[in-house]
Amino acid sequence: MFRLFLLFVLLAVSLYAVRLWRNGQITHTTRALKRNKNSKKMVPCEKCGLHIPENEAIKIGDSTFCSLEHAKPPG
Numbered sequence: 001m002f003r004l005f006l007l008f009v010l011l012a013v014s015l016y017a018v019r020l021w022r023n024g025q026i027t028h029t030t031r032a033l034k035r036n037k038n039s040k041k042m043v044p045c046e047k048c049g050l051h052i053p054e055n056e057a058i059k060i061g062d063s064t065f066c067s068l069e070h071a072k073p074p075g
């Protein structure tokens with residue numbers, strides 16, 4: 001009888017663990033999707049024309065650049 005009880009407890013714990021794990025996975029996936037959406041917008045570099053994700057671009061006024069090197073004024 002005690003063994004049956006132990007088995008039941010084990011089952012309940014594993015079910016709880018799986019539920020927790022699934023919840024964690026769902027939040028993780030949602031976060032990843034959101035991140036993808038944010039980085040999907042590409043902007044061209046004013047100097048070399050290279051397209052980079054908007055969140056990685058360097059913005060100066062209305063201009064966007066791929067790197068600090070290209071954001072510097074010539075000369």
Ligand SMILES: [Zn+2]
Pocket residue numbers: 045046047048049050065066067070
């Ligand atoms: Zn550039």
